[in-house]
Amino acid sequence: xxxxxxxxxxxxxxxxxxxxxxxxxxxxxxxxxxxxxxxxxxxxxxxxxxxxxxxxxxxxxxxxxxxxxxxxxxxxxxxxxxxxxxxxxxxxxxxxxxxxxxxxxxxxxxxxxxxxxxxxxxxxxxxxxxxxxxxxxxxxxxxxxxxxxxxxxxxxxxxxxxxxxxxxxxxxxxxxxxxxxxxxxxxxxxxxxxxxxxxxxxxxxxxxxxxxxxxxxxxxxxxxxxxxxxxxxxxxxxxxxxxxxxxxxxxxxxxxxxxxxxxxxxxxxxxxxxxxxxxxxxxxxxxxxxxxxxxxxxxxxxxxxxxxxxxxxxxxxxxxxxxxxxxxxxxxxxxxxxxxxxxxxxx
Amino acid sequence: xxxxxxxxxxxxxxxxxxxxxxxxxxxxxxxxxxxxxxxxxxxxxxxxxxxxxxxxxxxxxxxxxxxxxxxxxxxxxxxxxxxxxxxxxxxxxxxxxxxxxxxxxxxxxxxxxxxxxxxxxxxxxxxxxxxxxxxxxxxxxxxxxxxxxxxxxxxxxxxxxxxxxxxxxxxxxxxxxxxxxxxxxxxxxxxxxxxxxxxxxxxxxxxxxxxxxxxxxxxxxxxxxxxxxxxxxxxxxxxxxxxxxxxxxxxxxxxxxxxxxxxxxxxxxxxxxxxxxxxxxxxxxxxxxxxxxxxxxxxxxxxxxxxxxxxxxxxxxxxxxxxxxxxxxxxxxxxxxxxxxxxxxxxxxxxxxxxxxxxxxxxxxxxxxxxxxxxxxxxxxxxxxxxxxxxxxxxxxxxxxxxxxxxxxxxxxxxxxxxxxxxxxxxxxxxxxxxxxxxxxxxxxxxxxxxxxxxxxxxxx
Ligand SMILES: [Zn+2]
Numbered sequence: 130x131x132x133x134x135x136x137x138x139x140x141x142x143x144x145x146x147x148x149x150x151x152x153x154x155x156x157x158x159x160x161x162x163x164x165x166x167x168x169x170x171x172x173x174x175x176x177x178x179x180x181x182x183x184x185x186x187x188x189x190x191x192x193x194x195x196x197x198x199x200x201x202x203x204x205x206x207x208x209x210x211x212x213x214x215x216x217x218x219x220x221x222x223x224x225x226x227x228x229x230x231x232x233x234x235x236x237x238x239x240x241x242x243x244x245x246x247x248x249x250x251x252x253x254x255x256x257x258x259x260x261x262x263x264x265x266x267x268x269x270x271x272x273x274x275x276x277x278x279x280x281x282x283x284x285x286x287x288x289x290x291x292x293x294x295x296x297x298x299x300x301x302x303x304x305x306x307x308x309x310x311x312x313x314x315x316x317x318x319x320x321x322x323x324x325x326x327x328x329x330x331x332x333x334x335x336x337x338x339x340x341x342x343x344x345x346x347x348x349x350x351x352x353x354x355x356x357x358x359x360x361x362x363x364x365x366x367x368x369x370x371x372x373x374x375x376x377x378x379x380x381x382x383x384x385x386x387x388x389x390x391x392x393x394x395x396x397x398x399x400x401x402x403x404x405x406x407x408x409x410x411x412x413x414x415x416x417x418x419x420x421x422x423x424x425x426x427x428x429x430x431x432x433x434x435x436x437x438x439x440x441x442x443x444x445x446x447x448x449x450x451x452x453x454x455x456x457x458x459x460x461x462x463x464x465x466x467x468x469x470x471x472x473x474x475x476x
Numbered sequence: 477x478x479x480x481x482x483x484x485x486x487x488x489x490x491x492x493x494x495x496x497x498x499x500x501x502x503x504x505x506x507x508x509x510x511x512x513x514x515x516x517x518x519x520x521x522x523x524x525x526x527x528x529x530x531x532x533x534x535x536x537x538x539x540x541x542x543x544x545x546x547x548x549x550x551x552x553x554x555x556x557x558x559x560x561x562x563x564x565x566x567x568x569x570x571x572x573x574x575x576x577x578x579x580x581x582x583x584x585x586x587x588x589x590x591x592x593x594x595x596x597x598x599x600x601x602x603x604x605x606x607x608x609x610x611x612x613x614x615x616x617x618x619x620x621x622x623x624x625x626x627x628x629x630x631x632x633x634x635x636x637x638x639x640x641x642x643x644x645x646x647x648x649x650x651x652x653x654x655x656x657x658x659x660x661x662x663x664x665x666x667x668x669x670x671x672x673x674x675x676x677x678x679x680x681x682x683x684x685x686x687x688x689x690x691x692x693x694x695x696x697x698x699x700x701x702x703x704x705x706x707x708x709x710x711x712x713x714x715x716x717x718x719x720x721x722x723x724x725x726x727x728x729x730x731x732x733x734x735x736x737x738x739x740x741x742x743x744x745x746x747x748x749x750x751x752x753x754x755x756x757x758x759x760x761x762x763x764x765x766x767x768x769x770x771x772x773x774x775x776x777x778x779x780x781x782x783x784x785x786x787x788x789x790x791x792x793x794x795x796x797x798x799x800x801x802x803x804x805x806x807x808x809x810x811x812x813x814x815x816x817x818x819x820x821x822x823x824x825x826x827x828x829x830x831x832x833x834x835x836x837x838x839x840x841x842x843x844x845x846x847x848x849x850x851x852x853x854x855x856x857x858x859x860x861x862x863x864x865x866x867x868x869x870x871x872x873x874x875x876x877x878x879x880x881x882x883x884x885x886x887x888x889x890x891x892x893x894x895x896x897x898x899x900x901x902x903x904x905x906x907x908x909x910x911x912x913x914x915x916x917x918x919x920x921x922x923x924x925x926x927x928x929x930x931x932x933x934x935x936x937x
Binding site: 137214215216234235236237238239241242245246258259260261262306309332333334335337338 | 673676677678679680681682683684685687689753754755795798799800801802803
């Protein structure tokens with residue numbers, strides 16, 4: 130793995146490797162000293178063309194726990210007001226010696242551009258691009274699901290996939306990079322995915338995706354769901370006639386209190402409720418659902434740091450199978466590798 | 477028209493043994509701007525001999541759809557560079573689209589473009605006039621004034637933008653009948669394509685790029701052919717890109733609607749799969765479609781449903797392509813690759829021969845633009861607008877070596893068949909032995925006898 134751009138082209142072995150490494154990283158997070166010296170002397174740039182404090186601080190915490198130097202670069206440059214070009218920004222970061230660029234961008238494909246051009250020679254991690262993908266979100270979701278699924282099975286999660294798990298994803302699939310990344314990754318891991326959305330919020334072409342599509346949330350729940358993921362729905366979509374009113378939306382496609390109660394009635398006692406955040410309480414998810422014991426919202430946030438540590442570790446340490454959780458791992462701060470650029474030769 | 481210009485410093489040329497329209501080898505003697513003789517074993521009689529065994533002689537190509545960018549965007553292309561590219565691509569005439577800055581919506585601007593073209597001298601530059609003032613789609617531009625100007629505008633288009641107001645479109649179609657004009661429509665329903673980035677379908681769903689649905693093109697074409705029939709006008713459909721559009725045009729022609737249609741070389745070959753790279757060199761409007769569309773377009777060009785190949789040559793400065801897909805400009809260069817791409821997609825597939833090639837790249841576009849001295853047969857007494865092609869040549873596209881200022885060729889790195897060996901424009905070789913030669917030199921402007929000769933016969937296609 131040179132970059133982490135999408136889950137669509139992530140192999141099963143690489144996906145499981147990231148999840149397993151994240152388990153080891155999570156173990157570090159439970160220790161007294163939460164820091165590993167692994168990426169000492171390496172520079173990770175958080176390049177954000179779109180505000181997302183949540184995702185940025187998650188990557189920042191991950192990089193710092195691996196002892197990397199972190200530079201936060203909030204680039205202006207919306208579709209409306211053009212700032213410095215992506216190319217110029219990338220070349221600037223390259224000149225600064227960035228080893229990894231974590232990029233969040235409002236434009237689909239911007240991370241691919243960074244990876245495909247000669248603008249910068251750094252590992253690129255997609256932290257969410259437009260309505261395309263958000264691979265670390267899908268990985269942390271899968272990590273959360275895998276822990277749950279393994280615990281139910283009474284088996285260790287390391288090395289496991291999600292074969293047989295029934296996952297429903299409901300909401301604005303059309304505009305959701307989280308949905309896309311989840312569909313591909315969950316397919317790779319063997320889960321059965323159902324997308325639930327109003328027809329207006331499903332992309333033309335969704336019928337070719339490796340999942341089932343439903344317009345009916347209650348029917349989907351009745352068929353049995355092990356993980357119910359709610360997607361954020363922006364109220365502005367109402368103004369573009371994607372649905373008549375937010376009231377109608379939440380009645381038909383929101384996870385409200387009635388549906389929370391219905392899980393018990395359906396005998397789905399182990400079903401978890403997931404949300405990538407930030408939540409619109411009362412629109413796509415009720416407060417009772419978000420705060421119920423079934424909710425994994427905070428676990429997802431916690432797991433996000435482990436997943437991002439794993440991604441940074443695997444991309445910057447040459448993608449070996451070396452266990453990550455060893456404090457004595459000193460590969461990258463030996464004497465001959467004092468320059469931030471030197472380790473790159475080992476890629 | 478030969479009386480008003482001269483061909484200073486160049487003499488006669490004997491093209492020896494070229495396959496005329498791909499037929500049996502014959503000689504062509506070019507002298508004084510015309511084809512003086514056609515036949516076997518013609519005597520050189522002092523003419524420069526071009527040995528053309530193995531080459532194909534074609535009528536000079538005519539592009540119905542070129543963006544020369546001047547005036548206003550000289551950082552992207554100038555009339556000089558764009559027409560050099562055209563000559564190298566085998567063209568002897570191009571229609572310069574109206575979306576310049578200022579917009580070519582007055583007699584003054586179209587005459588300026590005409591003059592720039594004549595000063596350059598590489599091809600005949602035929603200005604297209606805007607349909608509406610400033611391409612704003614609100615009120616008719618001075619269509620009659622542009623038609624009566626020295627530029628003799630016959631093709632009117634807001635290309636880049638659709639004339640989407642049905643009443644305005646109806647009026648434009650009706651009005652241009654007064655001077656045998658044609659409205660060339662960029663068929664794109666604007667509301668259905670707000671923010672559109674690529675073809676809407678399986679690939680856009682995965683890439684998360686806003687879709688440009690086929691129906692946005694097809695619904696406008698359907699409306700326009702019905703309007704054209706209702707008011708008895710001539711309609712030209714620019715850059716048809718979908719299988720559904722082909723069906724509508726086929727239906728319209730079967731009902732006798734006076735409609736012509738165009739396809740670009742890139743839509744004859746490339747598909748939306750290329751967008752998976754997120755490389756904006758593949759971003760174009762209308763977007764690259766699916767393979768089923770490509771196959772339907774090829775069939776339609778072969779059977780005459782689509783009349784012409786138009787390049788939609790759209791050069792952009794590199795900074796407009798070296799960026800995120802959504803930020804990038806739409807458009808591709810095409811003048812220097814069109815012949816090769818059509819050879820690859822239509823001739824080498826067995827769908828067409830060189831005579832058909834001449835029809836779709838010269839005869840038919842000249843007829844749509846009402847260019848009297850272009851798209852003519854390669855016979856004695858005809859204007860010597862001739863392209864010589866080596867169909868056996870193979871070359872690899874390198875945009876940095878092109879004459880156009882645009883580096884945005886989607887064919888970069890591909891090996892293509894066919895190379896232009898020579899282009900004769902009014903008897904003068906603008907391209908010789910595959911290299912740019914010298915431009916044709918127009919005489920200083922003389923009163924134009926073709927001006928104000930009244931309307932041509934209505935109903936001509
Ligand atoms: Zn157009």
